Amino acid sequence: MTDAHYRDELKQACADQLTADGHLHGWLRTAFAIVPREAFVPDRVWWPVMGPDGTFPVRDRTADPRAWLEAVYDPHRPLITQMDDHLDPSAGPAAGRFSSSISAPDIVCPMLHHLDVPGGHGVLEIGTGSGYNAAMLCERVGSSNVITVEIDERIVHHARQSLYAAGYRPHVRCGDGTRQVHGAAPFDRVIATASTRAIPYAWIEGTVPGGAILAPHATTTGPSGLVLLRVDEAGAAxxxxxxxxxxxxxxxxxxxxxxxxxLRESTWDAAETATVEGDLGNLGDNRNGLFALWARHPTLRAARNPEGTWWLSSTDLTSWAAARPRPDGESFRVKRHGPHDLFAELAEGAEWWRVSGWPEVARFGLTVTGEGETVWLDSPGRPVAAGLG
Structure with a gap:
């Protein structure tokens, strides 16, 4: 079997899996069949599963073209193209913070489905990355209706080359898409392909009333929440x-x-230690619970390690705490420093999630105005953050 035939088999298998998962239908099915995903993947990428040596292995098109193709058309895995804002896969297997990637097909297709963009509408994409997502949008609305913005000039260069070589001519810009909306505003749709701590008001100003903004909203507790906003006549979303x-x-x-x-290192010896009663339920094992914790206490950073210890800090970088569960299952040994009682916030967030009926992410919503953001539960009249309800 030739590599081309193998690619076609892999692409079809990927499409079949996406269809079975409910991610591929309508125009997306056609676009996925037309857009050559492999045309947007560099010859070397990192596979996102760490190897036994503690590094992420490289999939090299030249050294092993079939393993590279298998990575390209894996429906569930992203491909890493940059670490630590500067390192590229030519460096070989490495460990670091992922800073650019090609999203997995089972992320790309659902996001474009949620965006629900009609043909011919104008779209602003924040975060060009490889250019693959922009190519999918071009298939839907036409190249002239897509503006895509990327902050890294090297990534812009590669994406522009890949898009042009594949026959797409969107407007590819280098810049910070969070600070200004680039050209041809207002847009019918805005889509972000990286998480943001807050929805930039510039996106709302640059979207037509009735238009939509789709973005992963970062949290301080782990998972991001993909939010779909509609802009109104009053300039809110x-x-x-x-x-x-x-x-x-x-x-x-x-x-x-x-x-x-x-902060922890400099204040460790001065920190207080106490035994504190608390029942966190299954908060640490439930992504919906962690999302709810962020919505309730958005200035609390929380993560639990495999041993069950919670590491907490405040976003103003004045306080931290470590809470280790005791054998009785009803209390924690808490070491803390700073003005904020972070374990109390953690426990209150867990209790709020319980008494609210353990709501999942789809029950939460977001309102954004020029003054800021409000997360709510079920309706805008039910703000979630402690002290607002």
Whole structure:
């Protein structure tokens, strides 16, 4: 079997899996069949599963073209094209923070379905990446109606070359899409392919009334919430979270982990230790629960390690806590520093999620105005954050 035949088999198998999962229908089925995903994948990419040596292996088109094609058409795995904002796969197997990728087909297709863009409408894409998503949009609305913005000039260059070689001519711009809407505004649709801590108001200003914005909204507790907003005549936007997703952050919105580590190290000896009663239920094992915790306490950063210890910090970088469960199952040994009682916030968030009926992400919504954001449960009249309800 030739490599071309093998590619066609892999692409069909990927399409069949996406269809079985309910992700491929209507115009998406046609676009997926037409757009050559392999044309947007560099010859070397990192496979996102860490190897036994602690590094991410490289899939090399020249060294093993079939393994590379299998990675390209894996329906569930993204392909990593950059780490730490500068490292590319030519460096070989590596470990680092993912900073650019080609999203998996089972992320690309559902997002484009949620965007629900009619043919001929104008679309702004924030985060060009490989250009594959832009090519799919071009198939739907036409190249002249797509503007895609990427902050990294090297990524822009590769994406533009790939798009042009595949026959697509969207407007590919280099810039920070969070600060201004680039050309041809207002748009009918805005889609972001990286998570953002807050929806930039510039996106709302650049969207027509009745238009839609689809973006992964980052949280401080783990999973992002994919939110679909509709813009109104008054210059506000509101809508529901549609599912939980995992996306890299927009450039410049990286984790505060290093700063938190420095704070802990410098104050460890001065921290207080106490035994505190608390029942967190299954909060740490449930992504919907972690999302609800962020909605209730958006200034609390929380993560639980495999041993069950919760590591907590405040977004203002004044407080931290470590809460280790005790054998009795009803209390925690808490070490803490700073003005915020972070374990109390964690416990209150878990209790709020329980008494609210363990709501899943689709019950939450978001309203954005020029003054800020409000997360709500079921309706805009039920704000979630502690102190607002």
């Amino acid at each position: 509101a809508g529901r979270f549609v599912e939980l997703v995992d996306f890299m952050p927009l450039r410049g919105q990286v984790s505060q982990g290093d700063a938190v580590a420095r």
